[in-house]
Amino acid sequence: MISEHPRVRFAPSPTGYLHVGGLRTALYNYLFAKNQNGKFILRIEDTDRNRFVEGAVENLINVLKWIGLDYDEGPAKGGNYGPYMQSERLDIYKKYAEELIEKKHAYYCFCSPERLSEVKEEQKQKGLQPKYDKHCLSLSREEIENNIKSGMPYVVRLNVPPDLKVAFDDIVRGHVEFDSNGIDDQVLIKSDGYPTYHMANVVDDHFMKITHVVRGEEWLSSTPKHVLLYDAFGWEKPQFAHLPLLLNPDRSKLSKRQGDVAVEDYRAKGYLKEALLNFVALLGWNAGDDVEFYYLDEMIKKFSLERVNKSGAVFDLAKLHWLNAEHLRKLPDRDLLRLLREELAASKFKNNDYSDEYLLKVITAMKERVSFVREYIEKSPYFFERPETYEENAVKKSWKENTPELLKKLIEAFSKLDSPNKEDYENVLHKTAEELQVGNAKLIHPVRLATSGLSAGPGLFDILVILGKEETIFRLQDALERVKI
RNA sequence: GGCGCGUUCGUCUAGUGGCUUAGGACGCCGCCCUCUCAAGGCGGAGACCACCGGUUCGAAUCCGGUACGCGCUACCA
Numbered sequence A: 001m002i003s004e005h006p007r008v009r010f011a012p013s014p015t016g017y018l019h020v021g022g023l024r025t026a027l028y029n030y031l032f033a034k035n036q037n038g039k040f041i042l043r044i045e046d047t048d049r050n051r052f053v054e055g056a057v058e059n060l061i062n063v064l065k066w067i068g069l070d071y072d073e074g075p076a077k078g079g080n081y082g083p084y085m086q087s088e089r090l091d092i093y094k095k096y097a098e099e100l101i102e103k104k105h106a107y108y109c110f111c112s113p114e115r116l117s118e119v120k121e122e123q124k125q126k127g128l129q130p131k132y133d134k135h136c137l138s139l140s141r142e143e144i145e146n147n148i149k150s151g152m153p154y155v156v157r158l159n160v161p162p163d164l165k166v167a168f169d170d171i172v173r174g175h176v177e178f179d180s181n182g183i184d185d186q187v188l189i190k191s192d193g194y195p196t197y198h199m200a201n202v203v204d205d206h207f208m209k210i211t212h213v214v215r216g217e218e219w220l221s222s223t224p225k226h227v228l229l230y231d232a233f234g235w236e237k238p239q240f241a242h243l244p245l246l247l248n249p250d251r252s253k254l255s256k257r258q259g260d261v262a263v264e265d266y267r268a269k270g271y272l273k274e275a276l277l278n279f280v281a282l283l284g285w286n287a288g289d290d291v292e293f294y295y296l297d298e299m300i301k302k303f304s305l306e307r308v309n310k311s312g313a314v315f316d317l318a319k320l321h322w323l324n325a326e327h328l329r330k331l332p333d334r335d336l337l338r339l340l341r342e343e344l345a346a347s348k349f350k351n352n353d354y355s356d357e358y359l360l361k362v363i364t365a366m367k368e369r370v371s372f373v374r375e376y377i378e379k380s381p382y383f384f385e386r387p388e389t390y391e392e393n394a395v396k397k398s399w400k401e402n403t404p405e406l407l408k409k410l411i412e413a414f415s416k417l418d419s420p421n422k423e424d425y426e427n428v429l430h431k432t433a434e435e436l437q438v439g440n441a442k443l444i445h446p447v448r449l450a451t452s453g454l455s456a457g458p459g460l461f462d463i464l465v466i467l468g469k470e471e472t473i474f475r476l477q478d479a480l481e482r483v484k485i
Numbered sequence B: 001g002g003c004g005c006g007u008u009c010g011u012c013u014a015g016u017g018g019c020u021u022a023g024g025a026c027g028c029c030g031c032c033c034u035c036u037c038a039a040g041g042c043g044g045a046g047a048c049c050a051c052c053g054g055u056u057c058g059a060a061u062c063c064g065g066u067a068c069g070c071g072c073u074a075c076c077a
Helices: A021-034 A056-067 A089-104 A113-125 A141-149 A197-207 A217-233 A262-268 A273-281 A298-304 A317-330 A333-345 A356-369 A391-397 A403-415 A423-434 A438-452 A460-467 A468-483
Strands: A005-010 A040-043 A108-109 A155-158 A166-171 A174-179 A188-189 A213-217 A239-243
Touching: A005 A021, A005 A213, A021 A040, A021 A213, A021 A239, A021 A262, A021 A298, A021 A391, A056 A262, A056 A273, A056 A333, A089 A108, A089 A188, A089 A197, A089 A217, A108 A141, A108 A423, A113 A391, A141 A273, A155 A217, A166 A217, A166 A239, A174 A217, A188 A197, A197 A217, A217 A239, A262 A438, A273 A298, A273 A460, A298 A317, A333 A356, A356 A460, A403 A423, A403 A438, A403 A468, A423 A460, A438 A460, A460 A468
Parallel strands: A005 A040, A213 A239
Antiparallel strands: A108 A155, A155 A188, A166 A174
16 A cells, blocks of 8 residues: 555645644645655645635645645646645535445435434433434435425435444554444535535545545544545545644643634744744654754655654744744855845835845844844844934943043044954954053943943944944944933 | 543653663753853753553563543534
8 A cells, every 4th residue: 555656635624824733734744745755735625615715725825835835736736636626526526425325325314403403412311422313314215306306405424334343554543443333424415515524535535546644633533434435435545644733832722812823923923934844843753863953855854654743742932932043043144134134124224225245244243143033123223223222221230430431532542443343443442441441341331332222232343343433433422422320 | 421542851852671860852040151142062950751550580661440631523624
């Protein structure tokens, strides 16, 4: 059954956004496909008309594109096994539902929602498991034809045989077994003519030649129904791999209420796609070594479904944050430059002109100090504007009675420099401190405060070089007037 | 309730019967570096491997039970 070129699919329903759990499922499918030299297919499971969301499919495709999980076949791209939107495959489901009815593996059901809930209620009171009572299974051919002719709404149900062990071997969970008596006669075709997930899923996976079904654990309990369907059709079953769930910090299933769940939310917050992918990959998988920092191509090389964990994983923002900083630091400068420019364009500095050379200097100075691109601006606004205020605590700490006097001497010394570099500033400052018989710190801290308005940042002399002599002197003089003890 | 799945530091995890006084990472704390903040280096606290029983010379690792958590139990996926 292990095909040489596996075909896997990511099959989300278009509910409006891509959930990070969905991203992880998509990623594992993608990694597995690429690792095995197989195909990664995108299929849209839009069989619930009540949950249809305008633009959701486009959005999904855009997010996948942004994050770099390129699919081989799917909507807007095509392929030999389309269409890849289930709403465009209704005829296929209908045809195969009829085949199942022919074979007595499925049957028409005309029961009203009212009768269904009555039956269920009765069973509950008797302490039985609520299950459809196969009432319509015994309808005669004439009754069925008359009902249909008279326009009575109906569904098609799977005829689950009693007393059957339904078993399968899951790649991550091993041997799993269910008793068919515990499986309801699942609706296959709804009264609106649309298939349910189970029907559409099995039919599509078969005709799209899917070899491995890699999906969330919430589907594990439904898998026996799918197994029954494959058997009823006489089709070869794919391999199953059920992934552990992503959890909230309180270990409940990851939900909107307790934080962001949409990939776009994280994107909007400034997380890099590299970090998101890296983070989510490690939630339930590791290569068995100590590597935690990954690029997509390395993950592809090392990924295997056999090394996927069984237990749910808490989505830990602190680690995502660290990975983001880590990826950001390792990003090539030209990428950082592009990202910084995007960030600037969306900031209050959008009308200012900065040369690549200037921004690259800022990047070099701040690289080790930021976790998000926006922090290049937030943590060092002084590279983009003169300080408006001076950090209060820092003033208290380093701006002394004699500071103005010392700074005046330093300004004088700086003025004499001719296009100074880092060492020139440093030497002059040291020399001035010596002449004034004070420690370097007595000058360094006030200068930092005067030029940046802050007490923390890159090395002072790096800042001065970036600002340039003229601006440095201006800011020093400006501070002389504006800093109040 | 029924069925299924799961349970190793706060979190992500390594571990597939002896190499384990249970390893790594994030976070936290301390030290070093140092003009500050980071980054980096070094170190520390943190897990009676859910619990009980069994198998074995030996168990986090195998078996059974219990507890707890989660999932499913829809004409939602």
